[in-house]
Amino acid sequence: MAKSRRERDRPKCAPTSLYNANKRVLLKYDSDDEDAAPTAPQPVADNVSADYVIAEYPESEVEQVPEVKSAVLDEATVKTTEPLPFPRRELPKNPNTGQWPALGSIEGQGEDEYGREEDEAMAYLRAVRSERHTIPELLTAPRTTSHQDLYESGTGDHRGFFEDGAYVACAPLGPALPRNTTVEPQEAFTAALKHRFYTHRQQLHLSPTADEVAALDESHPISFPQGNNRAYADWLRCLRSTPPHLAQLRSMEQDVVFGLLEMVQKHSLLRTKETSPTVSAWIWALLARLDDVGTMNNDQVWILREFGKKAVLVQLSLDNPEGAEALERESGADAEPEVLVKNGDELTVELEDTAETTTDETTQSPTRTKPEQGDSTVKNTTTTPKARENTLATLDMIITIIGEVFGQRDMLEFRKPWTEEEYVPETETAVVPEKPSNPISKLIHTHRPKLNRYEDIYKHLHAHPELSNQEHETAKLIVDHLNSISQDWDIRPGIGGTGLCALLHNGEGTKILLRADMDALPVLERTGLDYASTKRMKDADGVEKPVMHACGHDMHVTALLAAAESLYASREAWSGTLILAFQPAEERGTGAQAMVDDGIYEPSKHNVPIPDVCLGGHVMPFRAGTIGTRRGLVATSADSMRITLHGRGGHASMPHRLIDPVVMAASTVMKLQTIVSREVDPWDSAVVTVASIQAGDAENVVVDDARIAVDVRSIDPRTREKVKKSIERIVKAEALGSNAIKEPTFQTTRSFPLTINDEDVTARLEQVYGSHFPSVPGADYTSTIPKLGGSEDFSILGTAVDRPCSFFMYGGTDTSVWDACEEEGTLDEKIPINHSGLFYPVVQPTLTVACDAYVAGALAWLAKKE
Structure with missing residues (x-):
């Protein structure tokens, strides 16, 4: 292959790079003579950080250039070889940017004067940008009208900056290169990249x-x-x-x-x-x-x-x-080694003669998804510059x-x-993809708080979870944070135990309730996050267990706190009463009912105004950025129970004198499996799960009792009651058939109602979300979000006082992980779901989407009419 001009004209010796990752050196001129050599490297002042020095040598002098070793800087002296030529050329100052360019061809001066092709200069910038992601000491700044400030804050006289018309690269805050000096940038930065790589390689x-x-x-x-x-x-x-x-x-x-x-x-x-x-x-x-x-x-x-x-x-x-x-397609997934060839602007692959290639146009790489019929392009989902x-x-x-x-x-x-x-x-990357065209969206973008603070709150909550009805520290954090926003919040604590409501009265108008649940689960965290939970607590039965926010309630609380700041900041644009409800014990299905039973709306007790509309949301194992609503049924009902079967225990060697509750439980479990398959209408839906069987723990002892835990899900109230009665009938019949000493005992442990989104409320959310989220980077709104596989008690806060509710959902799975699994067809197998020790929502864009969902939902009713 013929050598490129870059290879053909490359000096036989790489340019000197006095580079040391842990030391700082500086070359400077003491003379205006172009032929003068620079002084020996001098210690750098404390306020200057020049991490590399680059010198260029004319080809005529390359043979005479001795090998230069990296300078070593200590507190007293700098030891190096003899100083070497550092030629200078006068370059015109850029009238637009006010900087002295290092790349003449980029500045339009022509390669004859400087001996640099334009692609050489572009290659230099590529090296800078590549290296910037691996060497923190390299900075880039955009070409904007205000970048003069960056120069002046760095060096005061623009030394060491290079421009390609879009970006400016510079050494950090120090005159690493003398003014009016040209260098061989591609060689210098490629050498720096390779130096860093070899250094890192040696360490590894x-x-x-x-x-x-x-x-x-x-x-x-x-x-x-x-x-x-x-x-x-x-x-x-x-x-x-x-x-x-x-x-x-x-x-x-x-x-x-x-x-x-x-x-x-x-x-x-x-x-x-x-x-x-x-x-x-x-x-x-x-x-x-x-x-x-x-x-x-x-x-x-x-x-x-x-x-x-x-x-x-x-x-x-x-x-x-x-x-x-x-x-x-030409290269093929199973082709023999190939030779890459560049012909002008076209790329081809020449396969070796030993290879026999396929011409099947349907051949696809295993790492990508084939476009749909008629689509000749592959959509790139990169969303930001x-x-x-x-x-x-x-x-x-x-x-x-x-x-x-x-x-x-x-x-x-x-x-x-x-x-x-x-x-x-x-300076333009903060501009949203689609300019907000409606007042509510403009309000949200204007008053959305800086979310860095809330990302820290989320990580703190994730690392410090609390079980149901024990959310004391979480409630305290909420109160303290709301008070830090403003003392105008009317906070009503201790509702239904650890629950609380925060009211913001802002004139006449609609009263809207936004709800977030606070409790965590007895699950061992296995995410490997830096902020993973290591906490342990005693549960309702007094058993110490690991605790994790395995259902995303930490994200719910954080998003609602961020929404609170946003709505407070925009209060001049809306009128009404905002009610923030932080609910305990959602995981046990008792928290919302406990708040109602404790008199959340009763004037003689907590006296929270009865809302006109209730809104809630939940993070799900969907692709991060996804946000959706759904009219009608959105979540199943749930009924959980513990059933105790009573037998007569004794020595395992005398079964004829015993009534074995384990055999009774096994028979019962098998019979329960027939309820859905033989008693529920095929056009209906229900789930009966036996999640636990507990009996003795000694091999030669038959215990008196066996306990089974059953969970039921359904989407129709009549089916729900039918399944519950069938469970009771079967359990009692199996006990009777096994000659149990007494009837089985039933204990209801949790009960969730159906969650049904109000048609009118959800229709308004569709309108607001549909117009706002196209302006949010990474967000993707749908009005047909999948139904929630689990259950929720959120709607009790509304149905208890006959008020409409709507429940939205949003995704939290890392987009790259989701896309890879979707391409493989392994979403069900590899994406962790709620209640898994591996489940956690990525912080962004999840937090932004969740915060905006709360705010947009509230403003749909509270915003003043223009």
Whole structure:
């Protein structure tokens, strides 16, 4: 393959890069003479942070340039080799930006003057952007009218800044380069990227210490699953949500690293979604953990090339989906090793003669979903310029590292220049995708609070869950936070135990109630989150158990608190009474009824105004950003009971003198399974679940009693009663047939009503949500959200006083995990659901969507008419 001009003209020696990750050095001029050499590196002042210095040498002097080793800076002296030539050229100052450019061709001066092709300069910016995601010391700033302030805050005279027309790259807050100086930017930053990579690689190839290994837990696995779907899902979740751990990487064998690269290629290098910063960090770390390419076997080199090739394909697909699809079909999933060739602006794949390729146009990569009939493009779901930038930078980093470090240099020909049209300045990224066109949406965007504070509240609540009827600290946090917003909140605590209501009286108008539940579950958390719960509490039976917010109530509370701040801030635009109801014990099905029984609406007790409308919401294992309503039935009823069967115990060797309750319970369980299959109309629906059987614990002892726990779900009141009566009939009949010493005992443990959304209330929510959420990045509204599989007692707060209710739902599953599982067809198997020890909603966009849902719902009735 012919060498590019970049390779042909590259100096035989890489430019000097006095770079040390932990030290700071600075070169500066003492003379105006162009031929003068810079002084030796000097210690940098405390208020300056120049982490690298770059020098360029004319080709005529390359042979005479001695090898320069990294300078070492200590408190007293700087030791380095003899100073070297640092040529300077006078460049015109950019009249628009006020900066001295380093890239003449970008500034339109022509390559004859500076010897730089325009694609060389663009390659430099790609290197900067790639490196920015792995070297924190590199900054970029958008090209905006206000970026002069950034320059002045950094250096005062714009030194060390480089511009490509869309972004400006700079060293952090220090004159790393003298004014009016040109450098070889592509070479310099590629060298810096490779230096950082090799440094990191060296660290990852050290053996982990005993302390490092001891610090690892189940959230940092080091082995790769072989045929274990649960372990595979755990690893995938780890790659999406947990940054790589140093000891974790050091402990990995090479086959694990390659297995993870294949997992990333399959689930993260996709045309249909962006690459998250966490996945980017994993890619960087996994590549650095690889051994030298010379030690790899053919299969490992193949995996590495496939990884790089996939990055090329995804990079191409961002602008040319059809071309990427054709290239992918040409290469084929099972093709022999190929040679990548670049012909002008077209990309082709030349397969080796030893390979026999397929021309079947239906051949699809296993890592993507085939477009529907008639759709020739693949929709890219990248939603923000920031996300797109991270994706492009990651792809460029992959191609650069695999090409430069691992010797697959043919891939370097595919590094795609970035153009200004692809970027939106960061000052514009806060602008929503679709400009709000209605007053309510404008209010929400104007008064939405800064959610960083609420993200911290959510994490605190998640780490400190409390069981039903024990939500004391949660209630205290709510009260303290509302008082921090304003003393205008009229707070009524202690309703139904730990429940509370907060009222905001704001003139005449509708009274609307927004509800959030507070309690957690007796579940052991296994998410591996930094803020995972380790708490234990005694439950209602006095048994100590692990506690987790496994149903998302921490998100409900946080979202309603954020909505409270938003509605308080926008109070001049609405009129009426806002009622925030923080409910206890939803998980036991008793909290809402307890608040009603305790006199929530009674003037002589808590005297909360009877609402005109009640709204509630719940986070679900849907794709994060999804928000939906549904008219009519939205959640089943639920009835749970504990049944005790009474026998006569004794020694296991004398069954003829006993009445075995275990056999009685087993027969009862089997007979209960016939209720749904033989007694419920096939056009109806019901569920009967035996969730627990408890009897003795000694092998040679038959106990007196056996207990079974039964849960019933139904969607029709008549079916509900029919199933409950059938359970009672069967249990009593089995006890009688087993000669039980007395009738079985029934204890109802929880009872949830049907949740039915009012038609008119939900119709108004449809109108408001449908007009607002298109303006929220990452949100996707639907009026046909799936029915809730579980049950809710929320509606009791409305039906107890004959008031209409509506219950909305929103998703909390990480979008990348959801998309990967959807593509595989494994949503049911791999997406954790509510009440699982693996369930947790991602913070964003979940929190934004939930907060807006509460606020938009309230303003649908409270907003003043324009």
